[in-house]
Amino acid sequence: MLKDAYHRAIKDLRISVTDRCNFRCIYCMPQDEYEWIEKKEILTFEEITRLARLFIRLGVDEVRLTGGEPLVRRNLEVLIAQLSALEGLRDLSLTTNGSLLTEKVEALTKAGLKRINVSIDTLDPEKFKRITKRGDLSTVLEGLFAAKRCGLDPIKINAVIERGVNEEDIPILVEFSREHGFPIRFIEYMDVGNANNWTTEKLVPKKEIIELVSARYPLREIGRENGSAPSVDYEFVDGRGEIGVIASVTEPFCSSCTRVRLTADGKFVTCLFSQVGHDLKRLLRTGASDEEILEVVGGVWKKRQDRYSDERLEALRAFKYDPKQNKKIEMITLGG
Numbered sequence: 613m614l615k616d617a618y619h620r621a622i623k624d625l626r627i628s629v630t631d632r633c634n635f636r637c638i639y640c641m642p643q644d645e646y647e648w649i650e651k652k653e654i655l656t657f658e659e660i661t662r663l664a665r666l667f668i669r670l671g672v673d674e675v676r677l678t679g680g681e682p683l684v685r686r687n688l689e690v691l692i693a694q695l696s697a698l699e700g701l702r703d704l705s706l707t708t709n710g711s712l713l714t715e716k717v718e719a720l721t722k723a724g725l726k727r728i729n730v731s732i733d734t735l736d737p738e739k740f741k742r743i744t745k746r747g748d749l750s751t752v753l754e755g756l757f758a759a760k761r762c763g764l765d766p767i768k769i770n771a772v773i774e775r776g777v778n779e780e781d782i783p784i785l786v787e788f789s790r791e792h793g794f795p796i797r798f799i800e801y802m803d804v805g806n807a808n809n810w811t812t813e814k815l816v817p818k819k820e821i822i823e824l825v826s827a828r829y830p831l832r833e834i835g836r837e838n839g840s841a842p843s844v845d846y847e848f849v850d851g852r853g854e855i856g857v858i859a860s861v862t863e864p865f866c867s868s869c870t871r872v873r874l875t876a877d878g879k880f881v882t883c884l885f886s887q888v889g890h891d892l893k894r895l896l897r898t899g900a901s902d903e904e905i906l907e908v909v910g911g912v913w914k915k916r917q918d919r920y921s922d923e924r925l926e927a928l929r930a931f932k933y934d935p936k937q938n939k940k941i942e943m944i945t946l947g948g
């Protein structure tokens with residue numbers, strides 16, 4: 613089995629299908645305008661499916677579609693159908709801001725999508741608008757319940773928690789999650805990209821989130837799914853659901869990181885905080901054979917030594933961390 617320099621396999625592929633988004637969340641796209649990838653540079657569904665098939669040969673068994681906002685890519689259900697037909701793919705999921713779910717979820721489900729994550733950081737309509745700049749909470753909630761009616765399961769909620777912005781929304785989100793059966797994942801605010809002015813003061817650590825929730829609803833730790841998932845999960849002692857926390861900053865999980873990312877323009881990226889990707893589109897478009905592409909991907913993976921979040925924690929503890937020291941690839945290009 614293919615392993616990197618720290619014996620980590622290649623298991624979860626995150627595919628960004630577009631870098632465009634109809635929201636401008638303050639923690640992800642703080643600027644109003646970005647330089648978009650040109651349309652002709654974006655991988656076609658056939659190119660994405662071919663690469664996914666090759667990644668599966670190397671050990672990948674989970675694919676998550678993301679973006680930018682994946683549902684702004686037209687006819688996404690065609691890609692879902694192609695990917696769901698791939699042999700060896702155990703799990704296919706999608707992370708979305710939910711704004712276009714109402715109109716698209718039926719086609720996505722028919723094409724083979726089984727589960728989704730919807731990002732909702734607050735249930736206060738005005739705050740939702742302030743965080744997302746262009747989003748409308750009622751449209752997103754409508755999409756969330758449309759997905760439930762279509763039978764997607766589980767439908768998880770992702771909530772990025774930022775100090776001074778939405779930490780007081782944690783209990784309200786938990787109650788909503790318990791009432792409607794949507795497991796929720798709280799995400800520590802990260803210094804992704806180059807423009808969100810991340811500081812440790814804006815971080816609400818996992819420990820604080822768990823203390824806050826368990827004071828109201830006692831929790832029992834379940835741990836990480838398969839021992840390696842980013843989220844540490846907890847079940848409510850009263851049996852009414854579960855929550856998880858993705859603590860990339862305070863409890864990094866690089867040692868078990870089996871994630872690999874493919875950007876919308878065909879760059880293969882080995883870490884969320886990478887500064888560069890490896891161009892697979894050029895290989896696809898210059899007639900490279902499957903074996904040639906596998907050799908390039910395998911060669912990069914074998915040398916992979918990424919452990920950015922581990923290193924960040926070491927530097928933070930030594931008061932030596934500067935989030936701007938490296939120019940990273942933007943989150944909308946990488947897809948989270």
Ligand code: SAM
Pocket residue numbers: 633639640678679680681682707708709729730731770771772799800801802803804808943944947948
């Ligand atoms: N547009 C889709 C969405 O918002 O769900 C998919 C792409 S988005 C980049 C993927 C995930 O990354 C979302 O759950 C989002 O909340 C999370 N995210 C974006 N910026 C983040 C940051 N600075 N810290 C932590 N999570 C972040």
Ligand code: SF4
Pocket residue numbers: 633634635636637640641679680681709731944
């Ligand atoms: Fe768009 Fe998702 Fe980033 Fe928000 S988090 S700006 S919805 S890509």
Ligand code: SF4
Pocket residue numbers: 865866867869870871882883884885918919920921922
């Ligand atoms: Fe994986 Fe990089 Fe995140 Fe560490 S920082 S968990 S290596 S993506």
